[in-house]
Amino acid sequence: MTAQELQDLIGAGLPCTHLQVNGDGRHWYATLVSAEFEGKRLIQRHQRVYATLGNRMMTDEVHALSMRTYSPAEWDKMSAAEKAGQ
Numbered sequence: 691m692t693a694q695e696l697q698d699l700i701g702a703g704l705p706c707t708h709l710q711v712n713g714d715g716r717h718w719y720a721t722l723v724s725a726e727f728e729g730k731r732l733i734q735r736h737q738r739v740y741a742t743l744g745n746r747m748m749t750d751e752v753h754a755l756s757m758r759t760y761s762p763a764e765w766d767k768m769s770a771a772e773k774a775g776q
Contacts, residue, residue, distance in 0.1 A: 691715065691751060703742030707762055716753040721760075728761040735759040 696718060697711040708723035720739070727735045736757055746752045760768065 693718070696720075696752065699746070700739060700742050704738060708760075708765060718752060718755045719757075720755060721758045723760045723762055723765040725762055727759050728763070732759070 693711045706724045710721045
């Protein structure tokens with residue numbers, strides 16, 4: 691699986707305003723921003739992403755996925771803080 695294929699799979703099942711996936715074919719790193727994360731705990735956010743992948747995590751098609759998940763408000767706040775620090 692390529693990074694683009696994984697990004698497309700997640701994007702098809704979870705509406706994101708920002709979605710970036712990087713990795714080496716087995717170990718993946720994703721940054722996701724979705725309104726669906728608003729008010730959700732971290733575990734709930736990750737479960738939502740895993741749900742979009744279905745059994746691909748169980749069949750080792752996606753071996754490992756590390757995620758940073760944000761609501762749009764959290765993303766905006768983080769982006770503003772980074773810009774202020776420049």
